[in-house]
Amino acid sequence: MGQIRLSELAKKAGVSITTVSRVLNHSGYVADDMRKRVEQAVKETGYVHPARKISSRREKIIGLISMSSVLNPYFERMTQSLREKADKHGYYCIQVSSLILDNQTLAMHAQRLASLGVCGIIICSFNEEYLDDATRTILNHCDIPIVFLERSSGCYGFNRVLIDNELGTYSATRHLIDKGHRHLLYITLNKQTLVERSRTEGFVKAVEETPKGSINYQILPCTYSTPAAAMSAMQAAYEKDPEITGIVAWNDVYAAGALHYLNKIGRKVPDDVELIGYDNVLAPFLEPPLSSVEMPTYEIAAAAIEIIDKSQNQKTPPLPRTITLEPRLVIR
Secondary structure, eight states: OTTSOHHHHHHHHTSOHHHHHHHHHTOSOOOHHHHHHHHHHHHHHTOOOOOOOOOTTTTSEEEEEEEOOSSOTHHHHHHHHHHHHHHHTTOEEEEEEESSOOHHHHHHHHHHHHHTTOSEEEEEOOOSSBOOHHHHHHHHHTOSOEEEESOOTBOTTSEEEEEOHHHHHHHHHHHHHHTTOOEEEEEEESOOSHHHHHHHHHHHHHHHTSOTTSOEEEEEEESSOSHHHHHHHHHHHHHHOTTOOEEEESSHHHHHHHHHHHHHTTOOTTTTOEEEEEESSSGGGSSSOOEEEEOOHHHHHHHHHHHHHHHTTOSSOOOOOEEEEOOEEEOO
């Protein structure tokens, strides 16, 4: 970023230019307190370290910032789809991932990718509801197209590829109701972001379309996104209503935990209980295979890469685009 000089950054941090240079280039010893002051000054100003000279081949590089999860292969499927679509358009991808993708982590990854000279950044599964001002400033000063995938409710002003999550749980719940299930359970993550709220609203919407009092239902939030958390929720739900026969899970990880609990108490799926997951990444490989709401990962990836590709070599930055795609219920 040309508007801010190293001398100005050094003055703001109260350190020497040499110290700033060492922090930015990750070279030489810098005391922890000085390093933190420089990093804070960088964050507040949105400074992006100028990229080193790169070849024309490396100019077609896209940065991928994503969550990582040992339990949920959805993130790997999403990033693999992005790499495949990027390759078809002649782009190379650099991927960085974190267990938690919050404002601070996002800002750090975006700055480092921008300093490598990437021509666009795709952000998959941002964990927080809103971008803070400092992170927004840093992303704006990267001067390259930024695309958020799915989790981006507060990320106005940037490109977004969204999923109609309400439709996903609505279609799953509607299917159970149409099959005659009258005792329902929705297991969700205890997190107040738009994605979680939308999925819960889809479940409730389907229930509220039925005659009042005809459906007995529970919504149980889990603190952790693990199979064990879903098993605990299942136990609590069945202690309250042992007649549950229709279950919708927030994702396939929860569906796997729910299936394990049902096997444990001797309830057969789908004969005794019909269980539907979300993401459709684990569901096909469980025993028995489960129905699941499938995320259109290839379509998401194609839309994100197309946004970046079309923005290249334009004299003025194009207006931010928002694309919404629909999930699909896969019945097994």
